[in-house]
Amino acid sequence: MENTVFADSARGRQLSAFNRLLDVLDELREKCPWDKKQTLQSLRHLTIEETYELSDAIMRNDMPELKKEIGDIMLHMVFYAKIASETNIFDLADVLNGLCEKLIFRHPHIYGDTVAETEEQVKQNWEQLKLKEGNKSVLGGVPVSLPALVKAMRIQEKARGAGFDWEKKEQVWEKVEEELSEFKAEFNLSEPGKTDLEKATGEFGDLLFSLVNFARFIDINPEEALERTNLKFIQRFQYLETEAAKDGKELRNMTLAEMDEYWNKAKQTHRN
Incomplete structure (x- = not known):
């Protein structure tokens, strides 16, 4: 039965x-x-x-x-x-079976006597347990081949799991502003010929990393946010192409001002 x-x-x-x-x-x-x-x-x-x-x-x-x-x-x-x-x-x-054993080992608050009442405590326990399994570094589990934006997010999450993180979002935003200022100083807009591209690239990377950090701190997934913007841009640009073609126009023969007219209409049509 x-x-x-x-x-x-x-x-x-x-x-x-x-x-x-x-x-x-x-x-x-x-x-x-x-x-x-x-x-x-x-x-x-x-x-x-x-x-x-x-x-x-x-x-x-x-x-x-x-x-x-x-x-x-x-x-x-x-x-x-x-x-x-x-x-x-x-x-x-x-x-x-290996997966089950790993899940049981990494959830001692469920299968053992460890106390973890918040998501943050669970994450911290998880990283400490991974070190006991033989990982030499908290960051050792981040795949080398991950796309850079996703990798930045994972690096920061793992550092937080080890207790290395800012305390307040205001501190993180100050870091963003600091990195933006350093990038602007390095990328001399008034005299572009004097820009050290190598240094400017480094400062831009620091700026992006700090923005990812701030996004993470306020519970925004930067990868998802950027992908939504990508999709929105695609929608609006394809609207521009379609509507211009209906009017017998080709993008290669249009001025930027003409394109902007269609773009503004696309913004009204595709707001999200």
Whole structure:
């Protein structure tokens, strides 16, 4: 009776579907010419692409597309484990059991006697536990290949988890203003020919880092904020292109003032 109930439960359906995926992948790996050829290295760039597609679906709040992209990512994760199992390095059970053990170890406030009543305490415990696992630095877990904006956010979050952070947002904003002043001083706008581009680039990096820091401090995700602005710009620029074409105009033959007229209309049409 218990097995029948379990099979009809949500967990039972999920396990059945996951088992079906494993069966399908086993068959594809054995019989499909493309799947048979895949290696860890050949899948890597495809996984990166799928991750960005998942991110796009989240940004658009497109639930049907999100379901599809989660499936694609899950396929890749299972595929990597399958390839590793073929040389007896590890298999999917090792991956999942290892994950469970890590989650249990890093949540002693749930599975042990440690007290953590706030999100901040959980993050601090998490970073300290990672050091016990063998990480030589709090920042050691930040992937080298992360995009710079996301990497800045993660570096700052991890430093905060170790207790290295500002106390008040006003202090962080003062740092932004300080970095802006240093950038302006280095990037001599009145005499551009005298600008030391190398130093100016460094100061601009410092300014961006401080802005990311301030965004994090006031609970704004800078990556998400910038992507929203990217999408807004795309919408408005495509409106400009479309409406200008309707009027028989080509951008290459238009003045900036003419483009601005369409741009201002686009701002009214696409406010968000």
